[in-house]
Amino acid sequence: MTAQAGAPTAARADLCRITVRGRDGSEEVFDIRRNDLLLKAAIEQGIDYPHNCRVGVCGTCKTRLVSGRVSPMVDLALSPLKNEEIEAGYVLACQAKVRGDLVVEAKLGHHALLPVKTVSARVSRWHKLPGDVIDLRLKCDEPVHFHAGQYCTIAESGSFTRRSYSYYDVPPIDEDAPATEVGFLVKRLPGGRFSEWLFEQDRTGTKFWIEGPYGIMGVDDVDVDGLCVAGGTGLAPILSIVGERLRKSSKARFTIVFGVRTRADIFANERLNQLLAEAGDRVRLITILSHEPQGSDWKGPRGLVTAALTPDLGVDYTSVAGFLCGNLAMVEAVEGRLIELGVDPDRIHADKFVPSGTP
Incomplete structure (x- = not known):
């Protein structure tokens, strides 16, 4: 997908200059490597870019391409984008490989974006609930920050099987005293590699890795019903x-x-x-x-x-x-x-x- 207008040029030949215009008149400019995913690179650089699922399903990261070229990782016809949005030049930032300098428009927020980090943890609670659900709590080796409604990816230490789950905890009142333990609700899925493994036996004490937080689901006026x-x-x-x-x-x-x-x-x-x-x-x-x-x-x-x-x-x-x-x-x-x-x-x-x- 290509547009005609030019974009500012990055200083190095192996980098692409990205200019993101927010709907409120704000603007973010940053450089990323050619062929990197737009959303992933933006998040890694602390850009408050709208996102949730990061796999091309939710549509939260929809972005209008003003100039430049990207290669979609998924068929846009199968994406949550409407036909009129595709015709207007919208892409999904989470599935857009950057091919050169870009100018894009997105709904940049003011979400107090938290840095993504990876921490080690151990299972402190493994409790079976009705409906083939496990209440899984992890005791973190260092404190973690997250906003209400966010999620992270978790994996058993040494495993390449990573899955995403939302925190069910309320974030601590004191932001200077982040959480040291977090909880998730894991549904058993027939044939699911992670959930079937988790259900095999009590995993209390097992070492895990947590990476996050991701998503902006909980953002809105706190006084609204x-x-x-x-x-x-x-x-x-x-x-x-x-x-x-x-x-x-x-x-x-x-x-x-x-x-x-x-x-x-x-x-x-x-x-x-x-x-x-x-x-x-x-x-x-x-x-x-x-x-x-x-x-x-x-x-x-x-x-x-x-x-x-x-x-x-x-x-x-x-x-x-x-x-x-x-x-x-x-x-x-x-x-x-x-x-x-x-x-x-x-x-x-x-x-x-x-x-x-x-x-």
Whole structure:
């Protein structure tokens, strides 16, 4: 993909000069090596570039190419970009190999971007929950910083199998005293190399590596009411975001729509009940079951999570911020439904799970 206008030139022949124009008039200029991925290089240089999944699924890093040339790593027809966006010159920064000097436009933020770092850790808690989920906690050998809604990659020491999971913890109040232990919710996936290994036996004491943090899902006005929709272990970043906002805001209220297959799959009662007890009437929980047997005595709602998103839900769709996390199909369906109901697309923050190995 090529545009006509020229871009400032890097000082060295093996480097490319990148000029990123923000929608608010801000501008970032930096150099990267030819054939490097635009987003990866920007993050490594501390540029507050919008991103979440980093694998070409979520669309958060969409970027308009003003001048220069990139090579997409994925077929744009299979990307979350709309046809009109592709025709207007948009690419996904996480999948764009830089071929020369560039000028691009992106929604640069003010997210207090945290540096990505790698730390060693050991499993301090390995606890099986209902629904084939493990509550995995890691004790870090050095403190780690993260924002609510962010995620990291984790791997057993010595293994090349790395997987991404969202923190479910609320970040520490004191930013000068970062977390020394972090937790994740890991769903067992049939055939999944990491999750099957994790479920084989109690892994307490096993050494891990953590790399992160990544993502900007939790960014929005802390005083805005939140509508949170979680599918399965997509509940993890929701717990983090809601917990932090309850602490930072005295007035924001939250509705959490939590979807699992059956009542036997409700895996987070302990943490949800703790959150509800601390929040009082500021948090409302709606648990919806998609595959609960018809003959059961379940009195709650049934169906996909979108079935709970109606005009009668009791939220002002025109003013809420949406926080969505779950599998790709679920999140895309919820995004479409919320827009139909009047939610501002710029206030919908999504984290889409795509299992490793999925085409």
